[in-house]
Amino acid sequence: MSSSPEATKSPQPHFGGAWFLSLFAAEEIPAAIVTYVALLMLLQLGLAPAKATFFSALLFVPWVLKTFMRSWVSRVGHLRLVLHLVEVLLIISLVLLALSFGVVNVKWMNGSSLVFSALLLVSLLCAWHEVAARMYYERMLRPVVQRLFTVPRLVCSQVSVIFTYGALIFLVGTLEVYFRQIRYSWSVGCYVTAGILLIFAFLHLGILPNRQQTADNRQQAVSDSTTSSRSSFVRSPLSVLVLFLLLLPQALMFHARVLYLYDTHAHGGLQCTIQEIGFAQGTVGVIAFSIGIALGRLFIIRHTLQRLFWPMALSLVLSPFVYLGMTFWPPQTLPALCCCTMSAQFLFGLGLSVCRLPISTISGPRYRNTINMLQIPLVSAAMIVPMALSGWLVEQLGYNTYFLVNALSAPVSLLGIYLLRRR
DSSP states (O other): OOOOOHHHHOOOOOOTHHHHEEEHHHHHHHHHHHIHHHHHHHHHTTHHHHHHHHHHHHTTTTHHHHHHHHHHHHHOOOHEEEEHHHHHHHHHHHHHHHHHTOBOSSSOOOOHHHHHHHHHHHHHHHHHHHHHHHHHHHHHHHHHHHHHHHHHHHHHHHHHHIIIIIHHHHHHHHHHHHHHHHHHHHHHHHHHHHHHHHHHHHHHHSSSOOOOOOOOHHHHHHHHHHHHHHTTTOOOOOHHHHHHHHHHHHHHTHHHHHHHHOOGGTTOOOOOOHHHHHIIIIIIHHHHHHHHHHHHHHHHHHHHHHHHHHHHHHHOOHHHHHHHHHHHHOOOOOOOOHHHHHHHHHHHHHHGGGHHHHHHHOOGGGGGGHHHHHHHHHHHHHHHHHHHHHHHHHHHOOHHEEEEEEHHHHHHHHHHHOOOOOO
């Protein structure tokens, strides 16, 4: 049965683009907690670097499974209702995370394990929300309108990351100084985050458009998504290896850089306060990362990704050299630290778009529209194992030797990519 013209017509956005920008801004707040802030939480609870990085890497597992969530969400339908439900569950999970900081030990679980379990729940719900949000705006906005919102969406997302990774950590650090209670400070920070997400949830009740796709379209979406997700991961093993090599230096550095900033002078770290980490990494670093992404996309628009592959790949793997230099010449002031983190994050953002080339090969010409859907799962899968092992390697090698090995992995990765691309 063919759909009526009214049913298939793409609706215009309500309140301009407010609902779309608000949806993705709200999503990044809890996502930034499990991506960036969780490691500091676990370190401050007393976990050793090896355990802290291992548990923090496990929080990326739901993002690897995001592609397979898509077909399930498609079968459920009623995307607006799903978004409201997941936002309520996210608020509850953040409250549970706040409560878990008050539990030191119970009969069957210690306090750190309880915090990790709550973080894993938040990560799962964030991945679920991201899938539903992307599917929702793909159905509610025409492709032309979607392209118009690409830059505003990136800006809103990064502002939310700055709020969570910058302002939230600064708040928690200030509370730690004032109350001298680490668990209580993190608990208050999670309550504040839950309250802000509650405001977004109430806002979305009023501004999200209330029109669903037809059953025929929904069934077709299920079929396309299921086919692409099953076939994409087995299409090109060489492209998967290229993606892994591209991200290997960054994956080794992702958690190790926080360990280096946070660890004491006695262990070779910089012994920064979490306020300094939040400002240098979560504010200055995120802004530099966003500028790098924007410039990288601009270069791709003006030139082809094939022509820019090697310059962007070089930019992607150069960041570890910044931290290697910091181990030899530690920054003595906050502005110097910010300059270092800004350089590393800018290089990361500038080169990150190069990952779209192996992902497009994995996706294949038949599923070009799945590149965005596959990017986060594939990037997360490529980075999990090096991130999980980074803390243990730091404990075995020390920061100076570790970042030297991390930096040397860059030319090895580029050589491996060169050989693979010649095959």
